[in-house]
Amino acid sequence: MNKAESDRLAVLLDSSGYQQVSSPAEADLIVLNSCVVRQHAEDRFINRLYLLESLKKIRPALRIVVTGCFVGPKGDHLKERFPYVDDFLAPGEIPCWLSGHSLDFSLPKPKVCALVPIIQGCNNFCSYCIVPYRRGREKSRPLEDIVLEVERLVAGGTKEVTLLGQNIGAYGHDLPGSPDLATLLEKLNQIEGLARIRFLTNHPRDMSPRLLRSMSGLEKVCEEISLPVQSGDDDILKSMRRDYTVDYYRAVISELRCLIPGVAISTDVIVGFPGESEAAFEGTLQLLRDIEFDTVHVAAYSTRPGTIASREYKDDVSPDEKKKRLRAVEGLEREIATRKNAELLGTEVEILIEDNIDGHWMGRTRTGKKVFFGGQGDLLGSMVICRIDKTSPWSLHGI
Numbered sequence: 137m138n139k140a141e142s143d144r145l146a147v148l149l150d151s152s153g154y155q156q157v158s159s160p161a162e163a164d165l166i167v168l169n170s171c172v173v174r175q176h177a178e179d180r181f182i183n184r185l186y187l188l189e190s191l192k193k194i195r196p197a198l199r200i201v202v203t204g205c206f207v208g209p210k211g212d213h214l215k216e217r218f219p220y221v222d223d224f225l226a227p228g229e230i231p232c233w234l235s236g237h238s239l240d241f242s243l244p245k246p247k248v249c250a251l252v253p254i255i256q257g258c259n260n261f262c263s264y265c266i267v268p269y270r271r272g273r274e275k276s277r278p279l280e281d282i283v284l285e286v287e288r289l290v291a292g293g294t295k296e297v298t299l300l301g302q303n304i305g306a307y308g309h310d311l312p313g314s315p316d317l318a319t320l321l322e323k324l325n326q327i328e329g330l331a332r333i334r335f336l337t338n339h340p341r342d343m344s345p346r347l348l349r350s351m352s353g354l355e356k357v358c359e360e361i362s363l364p365v366q367s368g369d370d371d372i373l374k375s376m377r378r379d380y381t382v383d384y385y386r387a388v389i390s391e392l393r394c395l396i397p398g399v400a401i402s403t404d405v406i407v408g409f410p411g412e413s414e415a416a417f418e419g420t421l422q423l424l425r426d427i428e429f430d431t432v433h434v435a436a437y438s439t440r441p442g443t444i445a446s447r448e449y450k451d452d453v454s455p456d457e458k459k460k461r462l463r464a465v466e467g468l469e470r471e472i473a474t475r476k477n478a479e480l481l482g483t484e485v486e487i488l489i490e491d492n493i494d495g496h497w498m499g500r501t502r503t504g505k506k507v508f509f510g511g512q513g514d515l516l517g518s519m520v521i522c523r524i525d526k527t528s529p530w531s532l533h534g535i
């Protein structure tokens with residue numbers, strides 16, 4: 137989301153006559169877009185901000201703007217602490233000196249694969265998460281605006297869009313007529329020239345039968361889903377305020393795999409959450425063994441001031457134990473990903489080429505797996521068939 141917003145802000149600045157320079161020392165304007173989900177990230181961000189104070193002293197005309205989650209819905213309280221910052225902008229807000237523009241309509245330069253924010257904020261208040269406080273409550277973009285934006289992106293060369301939201305399954309409930317994500321997917325699926333649609337991140341509770349049917353019935357919607365589970369233990373899920381049980385989650389996965397054969401599923405897991413016993417952690421490992429996710433993003437719990445968990449729970453799993461659990465999940469995931477990717481050896485997959493990295497073309501399968509291969513000419517944006525000749529846990533190589 138931050139990346140998408142930075143790209144949009146860059147386009148606005150570009151169209152207002154600003155030019156990018158290579159270092160802060162050369163800049164007339166510095167915009168810091170923050171992502172501070174963890175306290176550690178916030179501390180690093182503040183250090184970066186302090187470093188800019190000296191630049192401002194040397195060149196008082198330098199304008200410093202801070203935006204993103206660090207600011208939150210209101211930035212008034214920050215002005216006293218950082219008087220040398222000229223503007224604090226809420227996530228997605230644009231500076232008044234760029235007024236007349238809108239972030240939603242400042243299209244990033246069309247890339248083969250584009251990021252399109254469709255809903256901001258979250259109403260869920262999971263106990264460990266700062267997002268609802270910093271990004272505010274859910275706010276959907278009008279469906280027509282999104283369709284128009286994607287049409288314009290496609291006209292400029294985009295082939296794939298990834299729709300973004302902290303809680304994307306909630307899309308539309310706050311709009312007149314309450315259009316939902318499935319309706320939006322249906323509309324986007326009709327856009328000629330668009331080849332693929334992805335969306336993230338999903339809350340398991342919002343995986344309605346209607347959304348699952350859309351995923352399986354619309355040919356442009358890719359067979360890939362991110363579905364954070366966070367824990368494989370019901371008591372921990374309850375203290376996390378996730379609002380589902382392990383059995384419910386397993387049932388959603390079964391339904392997904394039944395309706396969309398071969399669907400790639402990624403998840404997020406937090407280890408060492410307050411109160412997580414050995415047995416509770418074993419529940420998480422067992423869930424990972426049973427489901428065999430394609431990707432697992434794992435994080436060790438750390439207290440995030442301002443959240444419910446920071447007020448109500450004691451961070452009682454030792455740092456060593458958290459590290460041990462983190463490694464156990466990583467080790468298991470490596471084993472599963474190695475085996476799953478090895479099954480693709482010798483098969484042919486369709487990939488959309490989105491980048492060239494050190495002379496190698498890179499594209500992804502519909503299931504989101506990265507494939508690298510050598511090739512002549514300009515293949516950017518091409519859809520090609522690759523035969524997989526090498527596999528590793530995190531990527532594939534093809535011919």
Ligand code: SF4
Nearest residue numbers: 258260261262265267
């Ligand atoms: S659903 Fe996601 S963004 Fe919302 S509170 Fe929970 S973890 Fe945070």
